[in-house]
Amino acid sequence: MRGVLxxxxxxxxxxxxxxxxxxxEETIQLHEGSGRDIAAARCAICHSLxxxxxxAPVMDRGGWEKTIxxxxxxxxxxxxxxxxxxxxxxxxxxxxxxx
Amino acid sequence: xRRRELLLGAAGGWFAGRALGALAxxxxxxxxxxxxxxKRPLIQRALRPPNFETPLRDLAAAFTANEVFFVRYHLAVIxxxxxxxxxLTVGGSSVGAALTLSLRDLQHDFERVELAAVNQCSGNRxxxxxxxxxxxxxxxxxxxxxxxxxxxxxxxxRRARIAPDALEVVFNGADTPVLLGTPDFVKSxxxxxxxxxxxxxxxxxxxxxxxxxxxxxxxxxxxxxxxxYWIKHLTEIRIETAPxxxxxxxxxxxxxxGAFPGARFKSQETPETxxxxxxxxxxxxxxxxxxxxLVHDAKAELAGKAWDGGAGIVAVEISxxxxxxxQPAELGRDLGRFAWREFRYRxxxxxxxxxxxAVRARSRDGATQPDKLTANPGGYHDNIVQTVSLExx
Numbered sequence: 001m002r003g004v005l006x007x008x009x010x011x012x013x014x015x016x017x018x019x020x021x022x023x024x025e026e027t028i029q030l031h032e033g034s035g036r037d038i039a040a041a042r043c044a045i046c047h048s049l050x051x052x053x054x055x056a057p058v059m060d061r062g063g064w065e066k067t068i069x070x071x072x073x074x075x076x077x078x079x080x081x082x083x084x085x086x087x088x089x090x091x092x093x094x095x096x097x098x099x
Numbered sequence: 100x101r102r103r104e105l106l107l108g109a110a111g112g113w114f115a116g117r118a119l120g121a122l123a124x125x126x127x128x129x130x131x132x133x134x135x136x137x138k139r140p141l142i143q144r145a146l147r148p149p150n151f152e153t154p155l156r157d158l159a160a161a162f163t164a165n166e167v168f169f170v171r172y173h174l175a176v177i178x179x180x181x182x183x184x185x186x187l188t189v190g191g192s193s194v195g196a197a198l199t200l201s202l203r204d205l206q207h208d209f210e211r212v213e214l215a216a217v218n219q220c221s222g223n224r225x226x227x228x229x230x231x232x233x234x235x236x237x238x239x240x241x242x243x244x245x246x247x248x249x250x251x252x253x254x255x256x257r258r259a260r261i262a263p264d265a266l267e268v269v270f271n272g273a274d275t276p277v278l279l280g281t282p283d284f285v286k287s288x289x290x291x292x293x294x295x296x297x298x299x300x301x302x303x304x305x306x307x308x309x310x311x312x313x314x315x316x317x318x319x320x321x322x323x324x325x326x327x328y329w330i331k332h333l334t335e336i337r338i339e340t341a342p343x344x345x346x347x348x349x350x351x352x353x354x355x356x357g358a359f360p361g362a363r364f365k366s367q368e369t370p371e372t373x374x375x376x377x378x379x380x381x382x383x384x385x386x387x388x389x390x391x392x393l394v395h396d397a398k399a400e401l402a403g404k405a406w407d408g409g410a411g412i413v414a415v416e417i418s419x420x421x422x423x424x425x426q427p428a429e430l431g432r433d434l435g436r437f438a439w440r441e442f443r444y445r446x447x448x449x450x451x452x453x454x455x456x457a458v459r460a461r462s463r464d465g466a467t468q469p470d471k472l473t474a475n476p477g478g479y480h481d482n483i484v485q486t487v488s489l490e491x492x
Binding site: 020021022024025028045046047048050051054055057058059063067074075076077078098 | 144148232234235276279280281282
């Protein structure tokens with residue numbers, strides 16, 4: 001399995017985010033805003049971007065902060081501290097729909 | 100390079116059709132249908148890893164068709180497995196004779212058994228939870244009932260000469276994370292549950308080989324326990340004397356200790372939290388949704404399903420007076436204690452106006468559905484009494 005994992009990680013590194021993207025993902029458009037590109041690039045390494053709007057009704061700034069931390073600490077997302085801040089500001093600004 | 104091309108090729112072949120329309124938040128009444136290769140349109144919760152749920156109309160059948168059975172993955176690298184070269188290894192610290200089994204070995208060297216059982220995602224109905232919690236925002240359809248055929252897990256464990264000191268049995272499938280730093284999806288069961296005669300390694304579902312998206316060529320079937328334990332594309336079993344400490348046991352799929360009834364998983368329990376285990380008694384109306392109109396004085400029948408963690412359903416009761424009095428619904432054929440049970444109830448349409456119907460199921464062990472949710476961070480175990488608001492006119 002390790003070889004496959006490495007190959008998958010390599011594919012992402014070589015081809016950029018979305019290397020493993022599936023048909024239909026290209027139609028997912030995140031809202032305009034500062035930080036959108038870095039959010040899209042980092043999040044799409046592991047999952048399609050529809051996870052973002054689909055969770056928006058449940059999320060506020062604190063929720064996104066916890067989620068970003070979980071992605072970095074538990075799932076090993078390659079996101080630097082400044083990137084995490086940009087992604088948080090973007091998601092909290094554009095996808096915090098919690099009533 | 101060849102591997103990379105294979106991966107990309109596999110990914111490119113995932114979808115038969117494109118997602119339809121804009122993506123919408125779940126539970127908002129604007130469900131988007133999408134199609135995975137080999138599946139009919141399902142409610143699309145997320146594309147990659149794929150999470151698709153069964154539309155309500157497809158939950159009306161006694162057995163949920165393979166083409167509409169829900170799909171749930173945590174990790175995005177999902178290989179298509181060649182059944183001829185697939186192998187299942189059995190090893191670990193509590194094994195007398197490590198095994199490597201082919202599909203043919205499982206088909207020919209072990210007794211074939213079959214069993215009907217509900218497979219329900221732990222997070223089914225999370226999107227209906229109040230207060231709302233993060234995670235895949237499932238509606239009612241992250242579940243289904245199927246006839247599972249295969250071999251008993253315990254027969255395989257005994258062939259490997261499981262030792263008396265076995266504490267947990269650990270299961271891994273062929274799906275893997277994109278990044279090395281992401282924990283692989285590996286789950287464990289208490290040894291006694293792994294050795295239960297009803298726990299299967301299933302090769303078939305509803306009389307056909309397992310669909311790719313439901314775990315081909317072999318998956319674990321743990322009747323009565325939530326779907327998180329039903330490892331798909333099973334490739335590795337380890338029998339261990341120590342508690343498994345992987346992320347998906349220690350850091351996910353946990354509920355507050357003591358908050359819910361059902362089997363305990365003692366070797367994984369802490370004073371604060373414990374793994375989710377058995378499905379709680381529950382029911383679902385499949386014939387009507389809130390807002391439906393009934394014709395005055397015309398025949399109308401409410402229908403749906405009731406299920407639990409394996410005690411079996413003994414009654415489904417209906418209230419049309421704000422839960423003050425309850426009348427028994429008619430139960431359908433008993434498909435086995437791990438399957439769901441169909442129910443039917445003739446509605447009184449003689450009075451025009453609002454008709455609010457509440458449904459509650461009761462299991463053989465006396466458990467019934469509660470009126471209030473028990474809050475928990477994962478949004479698990481939503482089995483509160485369902486209300487359907489109809490209009491007669």
